[in-house]
Amino acid sequence: MKKLLLQTAEISKFTGKALKQFVQPPFEVKEILRQCYIVGYRSLFLIGFTCFIAGVVFTRQSRPSLASFGAESWLPSMVSQAVVRALGPLITALICAGKLGSYISAELGSMRVSEQIDAMEVSGVRPFAYLVSTRVIATTIMLPVLVVYADAVALFGSFLTVNSINNSSFQLFIIDALSSITYLDIFSSIIKAILFGFAIGLIGSYNGYYASGGTMGVGKAANTAVVISMLSIFIIELIVLQFVTLLRQG
Amino acid sequence: MRNSNVMVPDQSSNENDVVVKIRHLQKSFQDRAVLKDVNLDLHKGENLVVIGKSGAGKSVLIKCMVGLIEPDEGEINILGFDVPKLDTKQLRELRLQVGFSFQGSALYDSMTVRENLEFPLKRNLGIFDPAELKTRVEEALQNVGLAKSIDQYPTELSGGMKKRIGIARTLILRPKIMLYDEPTSGLDPITSGEINDLIIKVQEDYDTSSIIITHDISSAKVVGDRIVALLEGAIRMEGTFDEMKATTDPELAPFFNY
Numbered sequence: 001m002k003k004l005l006l007q008t009a010e011i012s013k014f015t016g017k018a019l020k021q022f023v024q025p026p027f028e029v030k031e032i033l034r035q036c037y038i039v040g041y042r043s044l045f046l047i048g049f050t051c052f053i054a055g056v057v058f059t060r061q062s063r064p065s066l067a068s069f070g071a072e073s074w075l076p077s078m079v080s081q082a083v084v085r086a087l088g089p090l091i092t093a094l095i096c097a098g099k100l101g102s103y104i105s106a107e108l109g110s111m112r113v114s115e116q117i118d119a120m121e122v123s124g125v126r127p128f129a130y131l132v133s134t135r136v137i138a139t140t141i142m143l144p145v146l147v148v149y150a151d152a153v154a155l156f157g158s159f160l161t162v163n164s165i166n167n168s169s170f171q172l173f174i175i176d177a178l179s180s181i182t183y184l185d186i187f188s189s190i191i192k193a194i195l196f197g198f199a200i201g202l203i204g205s206y207n208g209y210y211a212s213g214g215t216m217g218v219g220k221a222a223n224t225a226v227v228i229s230m231l232s233i234f235i236i237e238l239i240v241l242q243f244v245t246l247l248r249q250g
Numbered sequence: 251m252r253n254s255n256v257m258v259p260d261q262s263s264n265e266n267d268v269v270v271k272i273r274h275l276q277k278s279f280q281d282r283a284v285l286k287d288v289n290l291d292l293h294k295g296e297n298l299v300v301i302g303k304s305g306a307g308k309s310v311l312i313k314c315m316v317g318l319i320e321p322d323e324g325e326i327n328i329l330g331f332d333v334p335k336l337d338t339k340q341l342r343e344l345r346l347q348v349g350f351s352f353q354g355s356a357l358y359d360s361m362t363v364r365e366n367l368e369f370p371l372k373r374n375l376g377i378f379d380p381a382e383l384k385t386r387v388e389e390a391l392q393n394v395g396l397a398k399s400i401d402q403y404p405t406e407l408s409g410g411m412k413k414r415i416g417i418a419r420t421l422i423l424r425p426k427i428m429l430y431d432e433p434t435s436g437l438d439p440i441t442s443g444e445i446n447d448l449i450i451k452v453q454e455d456y457d458t459s460s461i462i463i464t465h466d467i468s469s470a471k472v473v474g475d476r477i478v479a480l481l482e483g484a485i486r487m488e489g490t491f492d493e494m495k496a497t498t499d500p501e502l503a504p505f506f507n508y
Contacts, residue, residue: 110359111358111359114354114356114359115352115353115354115356116356116357116358116359118313118318118350118352118356119350119352119356119357119358119416120358121318121345122316122318122345122348122350123345123350123369123370123373123374123419123420123423124342124345124346124370124373124374124423125369125370125373125374
């Protein structure tokens, strides 16, 4: 129990330090852009591929149920709601937790055990600002962008599936799909993506920055980062869902 | 409790030329006391070698000196800075004057040799002029004999080359004091000899005072103006190589009868 409390305090301190660095100059703009490129651009293929398949599969699986009670025309709006509200953000975040969480923690962990972080510190550089804050900022900025991209690709996959069955036009599909999306859906999706990005960056950085025990410690840090990031994503999803439900009812 | 047998540096020596003064330094990790009572002086322009068994706390000692590890008790005075009491800004000022060469070189893997050397110049001295950066980097690399490796990544370098580049990266800020952590560990005798020559060259060309942590006695003999033996958390003996070699201390003698 004492260990858990100490660790909670340590993580809170780490989070506070990261948040403080967000607004404290000098800003590591070049490094932030480099990390945005790694986090965003290098994840495009994997996220696009996964979300395209998710769009296709979800549409194919849902169609028979809707068709059985003559509601096949609802397919675009049902898919778009599912994608924007849950599937897009969740799939993107889970892929990023695996890909980026392990990348960040393994990279920082290797730097820690090979004394590169100590070397930065003794040469007068602020390693926390340069290594941690830049990565947390990059994941926080890029996750919403990736989620929008994921949503678009999933809907395109869905359209291709619908089109292959009943030759529906792209314009009609998009009108149907977007008509059921509210501002609240978009807003909650973006908020979720920001929180997911922040959590992935922070958890990956925390585990890597304090890694110890050589290469084994780096592996353990990467593994822990992925597991905790994934759990955090579902917890955040649940909390945001509660808020959004309250807003809808209000 | 302080060990009554520990050595305290000779107080009669000229206090003005002492650049590092350590008194009664203690550090424990959980229940294990690593440094029990360390007293040490480093004089200006001197190469001081610290020898001791693996795990004796040699690296902990120099990490305490640059604030990487916080000591439990004791005084560390470097160039007039009272290290344990420094705030972040003062610690940064001190670190600009103290170069630290890490055991594993600690080169930044994601950067080329050029970027590794430019990094402290940009960050600490605010030098961004490409011409000046180029001049400084090339000069530092020439001093360690590796000008041709400027665009290579650390993974493309041998162990000895990495050590040299690590030293060049430290020297580029022109420190007054150099701390070397096991500079010859893991290197073949020829490369070790080259690193020893480089340490002496740095002392002469950059007018540095250095502390060299090692358990390589042949290296200690070549580079050390004075040698101290760190055993059981305290300085057991100090002197020149010949004085140390003549010791009858059963724990120290095996170091010199190699």
